[in-house]
Amino acid sequence: MTPVSAERERADTEALIALIAADAAPRGPSLRASLLLALGAAVLVAAGVMQWALGMRGDAAAAFLSSARFVFKFAVTAALAVAAAHLALAMSRPGARVAGAAAWLAVPALLIAGAVALELLAVPEPAWSARMVGSNWLVCLTYGPLISLGPLGLLLLALRRGAPAVPWRAGLAAGLAAGGIGTFFYAAHCPDDSPLFVAVWYSLVVAIMGALGALIGSRVLRW
Amino acid sequence: MLMRSALDGDGAAYRELLSALAPALRAFARRILLAAGRDAGDAEDVVQETLLALHLKRQTWDPATPLAPWIWAIARHKAVDVLRRSGRRAEVPIDGLEDFLADAEAEAEPEALSSRDAGRMVASLNGRERDVVEAVCLSGASVKETGARLAMSEGAVRVALHRALKRLAAAHGG
Numbered sequence: 028m029t030p031v032s033a034e035r036e037r038a039d040t041e042a043l044i045a046l047i048a049a050d051a052a053p054r055g056p057s058l059r060a061s062l063l064l065a066l067g068a069a070v071l072v073a074a075g076v077m078q079w080a081l082g083m084r085g086d087a088a089a090a091f092l093s094s095a096r097f098v099f100k101f102a103v104t105a106a107l108a109v110a111a112a113h114l115a116l117a118m119s120r121p122g123a124r125v126a127g128a129a130a131w132l133a134v135p136a137l138l139i140a141g142a143v144a145l146e147l148l149a150v151p152e153p154a155w156s157a158r159m160v161g162s163n164w165l166v167c168l169t170y171g172p173l174i175s176l177g178p179l180g181l182l183l184l185a186l187r188r189g190a191p192a193v194p195w196r197a198g199l200a201a202g203l204a205a206g207g208i209g210t211f212f213y214a215a216h217c218p219d220d221s222p223l224f225v226a227v228w229y230s231l232v233v234a235i236m237g238a239l240g241a242l243i244g245s246r247v248l249r250w
Numbered sequence: 251m252l253m254r255s256a257l258d259g260d261g262a263a264y265r266e267l268l269s270a271l272a273p274a275l276r277a278f279a280r281r282i283l284l285a286a287g288r289d290a291g292d293a294e295d296v297v298q299e300t301l302l303a304l305h306l307k308r309q310t311w312d313p314a315t316p317l318a319p320w321i322w323a324i325a326r327h328k329a330v331d332v333l334r335r336s337g338r339r340a341e342v343p344i345d346g347l348e349d350f351l352a353d354a355e356a357e358a359e360p361e362a363l364s365s366r367d368a369g370r371m372v373a374s375l376n377g378r379e380r381d382v383v384e385a386v387c388l389s390g391a392s393v394k395e396t397g398a399r400l401a402m403s404e405g406a407v408r409v410a411l412h413r414a415l416k417r418l419a420a421a422h423g424g
Contacts, residue, residue: 036294040272043298046383047305048265049393050411051256058310120310121323190307192327250303 065185069178077212096220107135108207115200119189142222161219171232175209198244206236299328302419379414
């Protein structure tokens with residue numbers, strides 16, 4: 028490169044800086060605020076789709092008060108949604124520490140592992156497979172992703188304002204969060220409360236959403 | 251400090267910050283390119299893409315955290331981007347806002363558009379955005395002056411400018 032063209036290029040850079048500085052309107056909401064807004068909207072959409080497509084199960088209120096298994100479904104899916112959304116935020120911020128945020132995913136993982144262990148102790152072995160297969164796994168695999176789709180779109184939309192070093196990973200985290208939100212609301216319909224059922228079928232829904240998020244994220248989160 | 255003022259919309263502080271940053275970014279880009287065994291000639295591309303990204307992604311900086319790691323992470327990302335692209339020999343330089351503006355003027359006669367890249371760049375900006383970019387960039391007019399000159403509201407100038415920057419970044423990265 029000749030000195031003249033290097034000088035020329037620097038002048039271009041100065042022009043670019045002038046252009047950028049002229050665009051220095053107060054910045055919009057922070058990425059965190061955008062993501063929180065998207066999470067709020069995602070919860071509303073998921074709740075709406077669940078109610079419209081399936082409706083809550085009839086004994087939901089009573090089950091919530093009397094069944095630890097029923098309550099556990101909400102605890103583990105909410106923990107997943109929060110941890111994964113937190114991770115997606117960290118991944119979308121240049122220079123932020125991702126490892127610490129990723130460690131929070133251990134919370135839902137340990138919750139499900141602990142609940143499965145308790146269930147295996149509480150239920151005699153011949154009943155295990157019936158509990159795991161449940162009565163409704165096909166509905167779970169159909170409506171779980173369906174309820175999660177809106178949340179995934181909203182989260183990815185918010186994350187487009189972000190700057191992830193590895194777009195597919197941020198998309199994966201968004202997919203896990205969307206799966207957490209979707210299964211949280213599906214749980215209110217789902218008649219299967221055993222942690223064995225949750226560990227298999229809910230996890231499968233979350234995995235599907237994670238894969239979908241990674242796939243879409245690798246395209247739409249590039250910057 | 252400057253970044254905080256800049257985020258609050260202080261254009262002068264912003265300009266000062268970015269101007270002060272440019273040489274450091276340039277040195278960083280040269281180092282990375284040379285370390286990768288490439289010609290340092292693409293360094294200015296990295297600088298420009300980084301400046302654009304710092305601006306368009308400024309909402310990703312958390313003011314509770316130090317600024318420097320955020321800036322270097324973005325610079326590294328853009329340097330890797332340029333390396334990857336120059337590895338493929340798919341070059342889409344903004345090469346020179348001034349060149350680009352010259353092309354923009356030539357756009358009145360379509361046959362004058364020789365370079366496909368320039369054509370795409372120009373096509374990516376509509377007339378109004380081009381006018382705004384031209385006013386701010388070439389004659390150094392403020393947003394207010396530009397608005398008066400083009401009979402646009404200040405808000406409209408800002409919107410056009412912002413869209414133009416986004417499009418430049420997209421064309422750059424594409």
